[in-house]
Each structure stands twice: as C-alpha cells, then as structure tokens.
Amino acid sequence: MSDAAHLLRELHLGRATDDPLVLPGPWDAASARAFEAAGFPALATPSAGIAAALGYEDGSTPADEMFAAVARIVRAVSVPVTADVEGGYGLAPEELVERVLETGAAxxxxxxxxxxxxxxPHEHADRLAAVRAAAGDALFVNARVDVYLRGVPDPADAALERALLYAAAGADCVYPIVGPPEDLPALRAGLGDGLPVNVLARPGGPSFAELGRLGATRITFGGGLLERTLGHVRDLAEELRGA
Known part of the structure; x- marks a missing residue:
C-alpha cells in the first residue's frame, strides 16, 4: 500500500458523526495548492471541473488529458489526491489502475x-472487483451510485442494493450522487457503520456537520467549487469592463 493511499483510507475511519471528511475538488494545480494551504488533509478531483477548465463538456474529456490534469494536481501538493475518472474511459481494469497509479493518485x-x-449493477460490481484485484490496497476505491441522477423508480432502495453489491466487490466507499439528505439515515442503517458514504454538498443544503449526523462520512463538491469561482471571475470581468 502506498503511504498516500494508506493515509487517505485512515482519514475515512473512526470519524465523529458530526465531523465528516471534507474533500475540496481542485480543477488545476493552483486551486489544489490553495486548498492544501487552507489545511485540507486530502483532495478529490472533479471530472466536471477539470473538463470545464480544459474547455470540454462534462463527460467528453479525452482520457489522456484527464490523466495528465490529475498528475499535475498530484505533483502540486503533498496531501493525498483521489481522482474522478468517470466510467474509466473504456479501459480494462488492469490498464485503468496502471494509468491512475501513474498519476500518483491515491x-x-x-x-x-x-x-x-x-x-x-452485477456487471459493474464485477468491474469494481477487477479494479480492486488489480490495485490491491494501492487505491481507495469510491463507487458512485447514479440511481438518483438517472431518475429510477424507488431510488433509495436501488441505491442500497447497488451500494451493497459494490461494497461486496471491494469498494472502500459508496457515493449516491445527488441523493437527498433525508435518505441518508436509511442508507446508513442498511450499510452498517463500517462502510464510508460519500455525499455531494449542494448550495443551500445542510451543513457539513448535519450531513455527518445524517450518515455522511465524506463530503465532495463535484464541479461546484469551480462554478463558484467562475462567478467571482465573471464579477471581476464586469468590474474591469466598466472601469
């Protein structure tokens, strides 16, 4: 196990319920350094944020450019970085793991x-198991669950079913993206206390501490932090235009 992967895994364990792990999402080396300087112990790259920074639509970043962007972020900081690589770009599990490890991501x-x-879900669980086998303990595997995003019927039940499959396949954490906070307690109860749950922070939503009390172990932001930053950039542009 790499030191960074070991540290990242340890950061998820034994947390107080009102103290979830908050992982900002850098989109480039400069933002990564800013988040590290603020004292965050680890970072989580957002594929949507990196896509926007590179001039692509979300989901259309070429694999080589995504891996290169992650590598630049990892080189810029001393804290562990976990990388969002979307669906894996069609790479076989062994090649995917090799490419991620080459970036230095944990x-x-x-x-x-x-x-x-x-x-x-069963085919995806098999893919996750193959990723786990190829990575061993060298990568912390976060399995995103997209049932809420895709609008399936009874998403809470579907999220728990998929999360249990992915945990059995070796995932270290599950991530029911855009799931409503009120569904967290039932998911937490169904999974038990041992498996970390990643929650997406959303503007106007509960505080980090409240999300933790509801069942979140870890909180990420997707491309939201870049969007907030771009709002400041747009304000600056208008100020400069009017000067």
Missing part, C-alpha cells in the same frame, strides 16, 4: 452509468 472514483444510462 484513490479513484468510478461511476455506474455510461452515456446517460445505468450499467447493470
């Missing part, structure tokens, strides 16, 4: 939908 985020449609 973790990986993998989603269970493709082209806007959910993958078969």
């Amino acid at each position: 973790g990986v985020n993998l989603e269970d939908s493709d082209g806007g449609a959910l993958k078969d």
